[in-house]
Amino acid sequence: MTVRNQQDTVPMPLDPKDPPRQLGGELVIPVLAVAFTLYYFSSIWNSPWTAQVSAFMVGGILLLVCAMFFLRAILWLSRGQASLGVGNLFSIEDLRTGRIGLIATTVAFCVFIDQLGFTLTTFLFLALSMIILSKGKSPLLIVAISAVMALGGWAVFIWAFDTRFPRGWFEGVMQAVIANG
Secondary structure, eight states: OOOOOHHHHSOOOSSTTSOOEEOTTTTHHHHHHHHHHHHHHHHOTTSOHHHHHHHHHHHHHHHHHHHHHHHHHHHHHHHTSEEOOOTTSSOTHHHHHTHHHHHHHHHHHHHHHHHHOHHHHHHHHHHHHHHHHTTTOSHHHHHHHHHHHHHHHIIIIIIISOOOOOOOHHHHHHHHHHHHO
């Protein structure tokens, strides 16, 4: 029979000299995800029941995953393996990995979607974000993939389902082409 002491049951960092993991920066996205999901739930009350079911299924999964992350964070905090510090939220590594570029691309997408329309903005967002993530490798392939994906989004969401996505130059031209043969 083996006897385990208290130290064996509580995993600690490999090196006691290492500072605890800073969870403050890691909690930003899950907290925003929970807030957005709750807002989204409140905005679909008057939608058809099929849309509500889909929204609650997807939102429920997101809330479950966030709850699991929060539970893990609470365990790490209670064991002293982590702190709520945010020192790792921004670093010089963000420039090298393209994180700042992705944030700027996402903000630009949100700002310009009303002016440029869904299809063109989606194309630009996909192309720029994939070029940033690939560090500029294979730009022609990325542009082609982005074009196919944006056109697929247009065909499904705007042409086939006639959703209320923002219309821009491309959508106007395609509507005229389809109407006039």
